[in-house]
Amino acid sequence: MPSLNNFVHLIILFLLCCLTMITTGSAAEPASENPPAVKSGYYPPSDNFPPSAIDTTFFTHVYYAFLVPSNVTFRFELSNETALLLSNFTTALRHKTPLVKTMLSIGGGAGEEVAHIFASMASNPSSRSNFIDSAIEVARKFGFDGLDLDWEYPESPIEMKALGHLLKQWRREIKKEAQATNSQPLLLTAAVYFSAEFFLDAVIRSYPIKYMEKYLDWANVMCFDYHGAWSNITGPNAPLFDPNSNVNSIYGLRSWINGGMTANKLVMGLPLYGRTWELKDPKDNGIGSIAIGPGPGNGSLGFNELEALNEESTAIVVYDADTVSVYSVNGSSWIAFDDAFTTTSKIGFAQALGLRGYFFWAIIHDSNWKISAQGNQITIRYFFFSVKQCCLTFSFL
Numbered sequence: 544m545p546s547l548n549n550f551v552h553l554i555i556l557f558l559l560c561c562l563t564m565i566t567t568g569s570a571a572e573p574a575s576e577n578p579p580a581v582k583s584g585y586y587p588p589s590d591n592f593p594p595s596a597i598d599t600t601f602f603t604h605v606y607y608a609f610l611v612p613s614n615v616t617f618r619f620e621l622s623n624e625t626a627l628l629l630s631n632f633t634t635a636l637r638h639k640t641p642l643v644k645t646m647l648s649i650g651g652g653a654g655e656e657v658a659h660i661f662a663s664m665a666s667n668p669s670s671r672s673n674f675i676d677s678a679i680e681v682a683r684k685f686g687f688d689g690l691d692l693d694w695e696y697p698e699s700p701i702e703m704k705a706l707g708h709l710l711k712q713w714r715r716e717i718k719k720e721a722q723a724t725n726s727q728p729l730l731l732t733a734a735v736y737f738s739a740e741f742f743l744d745a746v747i748r749s750y751p752i753k754y755m756e757k758y759l760d761w762a763n764v765m766c767f768d769y770h771g772a773w774s775n776i777t778g779p780n781a782p783l784f785d786p787n788s789n790v791n792s793i794y795g796l797r798s799w800i801n802g803g804m805t806a807n808k809l810v811m812g813l814p815l816y817g818r819t820w821e822l823k824d825p826k827d828n829g830i831g832s833i834a835i836g837p838g839p840g841n842g843s844l845g846f847n848e849l850e851a852l853n854e855e856s857t858a859i860v861v862y863d864a865d866t867v868s869v870y871s872v873n874g875s876s877w878i879a880f881d882d883a884f885t886t887t888s889k890i891g892f893a894q895a896l897g898l899r900g901y902f903f904w905a906i907i908h909d910s911n912w913k914i915s916a917q918g919n920q921i922t923i924r925y926f927f928f929s930v931k932q933c934c935l936t937f938s939f940l
């Protein structure tokens with residue numbers, strides 16, 4: 544397979560570059576001053592996958608996904624069923640070895656309604672306060688170690704400003720609560736768009752990076768969903784590079800760093816799912832081929848599901864070196880995804896950029912922890928090098 548050869552070359556080149564950078568070591572801080580790496584994943588509750596089935600060997604933090612506040616009071620009005628899900632989650636994880644931190648994620652990508660709740664909540668101090676107090680109360684009541692905001696997405700510069708104010712107020716309340724109760728402060732993180740600026744939309748707007756840098760423990764950058772069946776041509780779900788477009792993870796992560804976010808406050812998102820298309824012509828089956836609609840799973844399949852499908856259908860699997868992604872072809876079914884190999888490569892790049900770590904969406908879709916285990920093969924360490932060196936490296940590649 545010639546494409547696999549290219550791919551291996553790319554990885555070797557990359558590793559050589561990293562080695563050069565470690566040994567020439569630019570103005571690095573001592574490793575001991577760096578916060579511990581984050582190896583994390585989101586857990587949406589599932590009947591087929593109870594929290595007791597989570598293998599904590601592979602993670603430092605597990606996020607419960609998701610809780611949504613009331614659109615009227617902006618507080619959490621939990622049904623008995625939801626309360627049981629939350630307590631089952633934290634109770635199950637409290638009994639695991641090794642111990643992981645539990646995070647309560649608020650919001651999610653469920654649609655515009657959730658985004659509208661956040662927009663109106665964040666627009667004034669008193670509704671922010673109702674939301675924040677209720678979030679802290681729920682986190683403490685169920686024994687979570689932290690809170691996560693997944694607002695998809697602030698739609699205007701005004702909403703971005705409100706997000707900044709929300710985070711500032713939230714951090715202040717977290718500190719206050721920790722002092723008043725003499726406990727560890729809750730962690731505060733946020734899931735964010737792959738790029739610090741929404742450069743593809745009609746309304747261009749940027750995240751309030753100064754506030755995020757100051758008030759978040761870290762940001763989970765959603766480095767996926769770049770191409771899907773909403774487009775009539777095939778493409779990788781989560782390309783690390785793209786020779787033809789800025790819609791790729793390296794561009795996105797660098798936009799955060801260039802915007803002023805410290806690299807070790809960024810955590811790279813890794814998909815445990817693929818995107819599927821139905822090809823127009825089974826013979827035209829590469830990246831950028833014409834599609835007529837969603838493929839198996841109505842456009843999206845968990846890694847465990849697509850792996851099973853590919854095995855049973857003996858699909859052809861192709862590595863694409865230019866984008867660091869994989870796709871499979873079976874007749875007119877076309878699936879873009881990441882496997883253990885591309886995931887390991889991405890984790891290597893996350894290290895090279897000095898990021899804090901990575902997260903998976905979603906851990907219930909791994910196949911016997913095959914992909915989650917990749918991060919344990921690599922010890923995340925921080926090699927600091929300038930963004931300029933980084934650019935040179937990437938253009939060299």
Ligand SMILES: *[C@@H]1O[C@H](CO)[C@@H](O)[C@H](O)[C@H]1NC(C)=O
Nearest residue numbers: 613614615616656659660663
């Ligand atoms: C709140 O959500 C409910 C249910 O989705 C909806 O019927 C109601 O109109 C919403 N209220 C506001 C103020 O948005």
Ligand SMILES: *[C@@H]1O[C@H](CO)[C@@H](O)[C@H](O)[C@H]1NC(C)=O
Nearest residue numbers: 620621622623624625626627
């Ligand atoms: C929820 O639980 C409480 C206390 O356990 C109980 O009093 C209440 O009736 C329950 N509500 C519903 C709708 O089941």
Ligand SMILES: *[C@@H]1O[C@H](CO)[C@@H](O)[C@H](O)[C@H]1NC(C)=O
Nearest residue numbers: 588593624625627628630631
């Ligand atoms: C919570 O856990 C209990 C005991 O493990 C189980 O019987 C119950 O179905 C779980 N409830 C939910 C909502 O997951």
Ligand SMILES: *[C@@H]1O[C@H](CO)[C@@H](O)[C@H](O)[C@H]1NC(C)=O
Nearest residue numbers: 773774775776823833834835
């Ligand atoms: C694909 O969509 C683009 C715009 O979304 C449109 O310009 C183009 O004609 C479409 N191509 C096909 C083959 O349908």
Ligand SMILES: *[C@@H]1O[C@H](CO)[C@@H](O)[C@H](O)[C@H]1NC(C)=O
Nearest residue numbers: 771772773837840841842843
């Ligand atoms: C398939 O996905 C589309 C777009 O997300 C959605 O509108 C549609 O309802 C889904 N169809 C089924 C059968 O789930």
Ligand SMILES: CC(=O)N[C@H]1CO[C@H](CO)[C@@H](O)[C@@H]1O
Nearest residue numbers: 855856857858859872873874
């Ligand atoms: C071309 C090809 O590999 N086709 C396979 C697609 O999957 C079905 C089973 O789901 C196989 O029977 C085909 O051979």
